[in-house]
Amino acid sequence: MDNALERARQRIEELRREIEYHNYRYYVLDDPVISDERYDALMRELIKLESKYPSLVTPNSPSQRVGGQPREGFATVRHRIPMLSLANAFDEGELRDFDRRVRSALPGEPVEYVVELKIDGLAVSLRYENGLLVTGATRGDGETGEDITANLKTIRAVPLRLLRPVPLLEVRGEVYMSKEAFMRLNETREEAGEPLFANPRNAAAGSLRQLDPAVTASRQLSIFVYGTGEIEGVSVNTHAETLALLKELGFPVNPHHRLLPDIQAVIDYCNRWQEERFNLPYVIDGLVIKVNSLDQQARLGATMKSPRWAIAFKFPAEQAKTKVRDIILRV
Numbered sequence: 001m002d003n004a005l006e007r008a009r010q011r012i013e014e015l016r017r018e019i020e021y022h023n024y025r026y027y028v029l030d031d032p033v034i035s036d037e038r039y040d041a042l043m044r045e046l047i048k049l050e051s052k053y054p055s056l057v058t059p060n061s062p063s064q065r066v067g068g069q070p071r072e073g074f075a076t077v078r079h080r081i082p083m084l085s086l087a088n089a090f091d092e093g094e095l096r097d098f099d100r101r102v103r104s105a106l107p108g109e110p111v112e113y114v115v116e117l118k119i120d121g122l123a124v125s126l127r128y129e130n131g132l133l134v135t136g137a138t139r140g141d142g143e144t145g146e147d148i149t150a151n152l153k154t155i156r157a158v159p160l161r162l163l164r165p166v167p168l169l170e171v172r173g174e175v176y177m178s179k180e181a182f183m184r185l186n187e188t189r190e191e192a193g194e195p196l197f198a199n200p201r202n203a204a205a206g207s208l209r210q211l212d213p214a215v216t217a218s219r220q221l222s223i224f225v226y227g228t229g230e231i232e233g234v235s236v237n238t239h240a241e242t243l244a245l246l247k248e249l250g251f252p253v254n255p256h257h258r259l260l261p262d263i264q265a266v267i268d269y270c271n272r273w274q275e276e277r278f279n280l281p282y283v284i285d286g287l288v289i290k291v292n293s294l295d296q297q298a299r300l301g302a303t304m305k306s307p308r309w310a311i312a313f314k315f316p317a318e319q320a321k322t323k324v325r326d327i328i329l330r331v
């Protein structure tokens with residue numbers, strides 16, 4: 001490799017690392033350390049260098065987010081570890097029933113729970129091999145989903161390369177659209193005489209299932225990750241450690257998760273968010289309660305449809321259907 005090409009290769013790798021680091025600061029830590037202008041300048045330099053040396057372009061370069069031509073349709077992807085659905089609890093009593101079932105299956109063992117906000121978006125799975133994003137898919141029926149890799153790559157909060165390589169990692173998360181982005185999108189559609197989206201969840205689903213990635217890229221989607229599927233080459237013992245690992249690797253993890261000692265603390269936390277949620281910049285339709293120990297999760301197992309080690313606490317229906325009017329008033 002002649003030294004001009006070698007120098008370009010080094011500078012390109014340097015720029016990629018720096019851009020990925022600033023994505024981490026902005027989307028994961030919510031604490032950027034450079035201005036948007038400075039960030040854009042780094043991206044422009046990378047794109048200029050790559051267009052001068054096309055042989056140095058790689059599919060996971062930050063410059064390749066909005067690539068690919070519109071598709072005819074979506075290929076299907078098999079989830080080697082099925083993406084199950086959560087059973088629901090609608091009141092305090094049902095949460096206590098869940099706790100009783102868990103404890104009777106683990107006689108005499110201490111059980112602690114991780115509680116997370118239940119983001120009202122679209123469940124997706126992201127597969128990384130040696131730290132590089134290779135496939136992104138919808139949940140589908142839990143066994144097979146749609147390959148929406150090109151669309152997921154356009155979401156700036158989705159890392160194209162992990163901050164440190166892991167042999168194999170499948171991450172599950174919820175793609176969502178903020179209330180603000182939802183309102184702006186509907187205003188634009190109203191001005192264009194296009195049909196409006198009913199709520200941010202439908203807007204996110206509609207935006208992800210676009211055949212043209214450039215349309216998805218224009219829709220301000222984001223993601224919170226909440227778990228893993230296949231994982232090799234790194235070991236974790238609890239769900240709390242899993243969330244910490246995902247954050248370290250470069251994924252946005254919702255900051256309101258809590259490790260709680262018993263079901264009463266879980267109930268108190270759920271009651272608090274029933275009101276607090278209206279101050280959030282995104283829609284939640286409840287909370288998710290999970291047994292923290294992965295060993296206990298494995299022993300509790302799952303039914304055909306749902307894990308026995310997790311449950312969703314759903315807010316009362318009449319309020320859960322966030323009315324567009326509420327979103328507008330509350331933003």
Ligand SMILES: NC(=O)c1cc2c(=O)c3cc(F)ccc3oc2nc1N
Nearest residue numbers: 084085086116117118119174226288
């Ligand atoms: N929307 C969500 O914010 C959210 C969703 C799920 C799941 O759907 C889910 C499904 C499972 F089979 C197991 C764990 C889960 O954990 C989850 N955790 C979350 N925070």
